[in-house]
Structure formats: structure tokens, C-alpha cells
Amino acid sequence: DAKTTQPNSMESNEEEPVHLPCNHSTISGTDYIHWYRQLPSQGPEYVIHGLTSNVNNRMASLAIAEDRKSSTLILHRATLRDAAVYYCILRDVLSSGTYKYIFGTGTRLKVLA
Amino acid sequence: DGGITQSPKYLFRKEGQNVTLSCEQNLNHDAMYWYRQDPGQGLRLIYYSQIVNDFQKGDIAEGYSVSREKKESFPLTVTSAQKNPTAFYLCASSIGLAVMDEQFFGPGTRLTVL
Numbered sequence: 001d002a003k004t005t006q007p008n009s010m011e012s013n014e015e016e017p018v019h020l021p022c023n024h025s026t027i028s029g030t031d032y033i034h035w036y037r038q039l040p041s042q043g044p045e046y047v048i049h050g051l052t053s054n055v056n057n058r059m060a061s062l063a064i065a066e067d068r069k070s071s072t073l074i075l076h077r078a079t080l081r082d083a084a085v086y087y088c089i090l091r092d093v094l095s096s097g098t099y100k101y102i103f104g105t106g107t108r109l110k111v112l113a
Numbered sequence: 114d115g116g117i118t119q120s121p122k123y124l125f126r127k128e129g130q131n132v133t134l135s136c137e138q139n140l141n142h143d144a145m146y147w148y149r150q151d152p153g154q155g156l157r158l159i160y161y162s163q164i165v166n167d168f169q170k171g172d173i174a175e176g177y178s179v180s181r182e183k184k185e186s187f188p189l190t191v192t193s194a195q196k197n198p199t200a201f202y203l204c205a206s207s208i209g210l211a212v213m214d215e216q217f218f219g220p221g222t223r224l225t226v227l
Binding site: 036041042043044045046049087099100101103104105106 | 117148153154155156157158161171172201203205210211215216217218219220221223
């Protein structure tokens with residue numbers, strides 16, 4: 001299984017940028033890197049995904065290392081509503097030829113007012 | 114509003130009883146999934162379905178059963194054979210099972226076995 005490694009927790013001040021790192025040294029050439037976040041007692045929600053190039057959307061930016069063995073999710077201005085567990089996820093191929101997510105324990109982001 | 118609904122939000126059952134968790138989606142998605150989450154842990158895949166009348170076991174299917182008789186519905190039954198059923202259960206759906214497909218998650222059902 002392709003796996004990811006993330007810090008257990010991070011803190012940020014409100015209105016400041018946050019860089020959430022993820023290591024995925026066993027990533028294969030066709031693996032997309034997905035990020036989801038989970039607010040307390042809710043289901044995860046999609047944040048962003050990418051393959052090789054850096055990606056931007058309204059929620060965040062994703063910076064992918066040139067060797068693709070690590071990536072960083074960037075929240076440009078953290079708000080209290082961004083406090084959540086952030087999961088960096090790779091996909092794995094199932095025996096049926098389809099895919100599944102491999103969830104780790106994620107990074108718990110605390111935003112300080 | 115399009116989305117995924119799960120009911121109930123909280124569920125209590127006595128040990129030895131079967132219980133069925135509901136999951137409905139109106140996103141017209143083909144693929145649906147059930148995950149289990151234990152405190153402080155990530156999600157683990159129980160079952161998934163690519164299309165109506167078809168479903169496959171995930172990583173931790175023992176003690177669970179599912180059905181997919183309608184595209185919009187994917188109920189999960191937690192049987193008495195599941196040794197440690199207390200957990201947070203999440204249902205998700207996606208357009209398909211391609212590598213790019215974003216998964217949409219429901220709000221979850223928290224099951225407690227008394």
C-alpha cells in the first residue's frame with residue numbers, strides 16, 4: 001500500500017498562512033495526491049488534489065515536490081473555521097481494478113484567535 | 114440540495130443485535146462506500162459498490178453486510194458477528210471509481226453498543 005506520513009498536530013494563528021506537510025516516499029508515477037479535511041463529528045470534505053504540478057483552488061494551494069515524494073497543503077489565511085483534521089491521501093488499486101483511498105491519522109490543525 | 118444523508122445521527126444497540134444504518138444520495142453517483150472511523154484514527158473501508166446490484170468487500174468487511182438495490186441507496190447492516198461495532202460510520206459516494214473522482218461524504222452515524 002502507498003502510505004503517507006503527516007505530523008500529528010500543528011498550530012497556527014488566525015489570519016496567518018499554514019503549511020501542512022505530507023511525505024509519500026513510496027508514491028508511484030500514476031498516484032494522485034488528495035487532501036481532505038474533517039471537522040469535528042462530521043464527514044471528510046474534499047480540499048484539493050494534484051499529480052505533478054502545483055494546484056490552486058478557492059480553498060487552498062497544493063505544492064508538490066519535484067520528485068513527488070512530498071507535498072504541502074497551503075492555507076493562505078487560516079480562520080477558526082479551518083480547525084480540522086487534514087488528511088493527505090493516496091489511492092491504492094483494488095483487486096477489482098478500481099481504487100480506494102488510504103487514510104492515515106492526519107494532522108490536527110488548531111487555529112488560535 | 115444535492116448531497117448524502119445518513120440516519121440516524123446517533124444509534125444505540127444492545128450487544129447481540131443487528132442494526133442497519135441508512136445512506137441515501139441524490140447526486141446521481143454510481144459509486145458508494147462505507148467507512149468506519151475509530152477515535153483518533155483515519156477511515157477504514159468496509160464495503161464499496163460500483164453500480165446497482167454489485168458490491169465488493171473492503172479492508173474490514175467481517176461482521177458487516179450491505180445491499181445496493183437502488184442507485185441512490187446503500188444501507189449497511191452491522192451484525193452481531195462484528196466483535197467491536199462501536200464506532201463512527203461514514204458513507205460516501207463518487208461519480209465512479211476512477212482515480213480522479215472526488216468522494217462526497219455524509220455526516221456520519223455514531224453507533225454505540227451497550
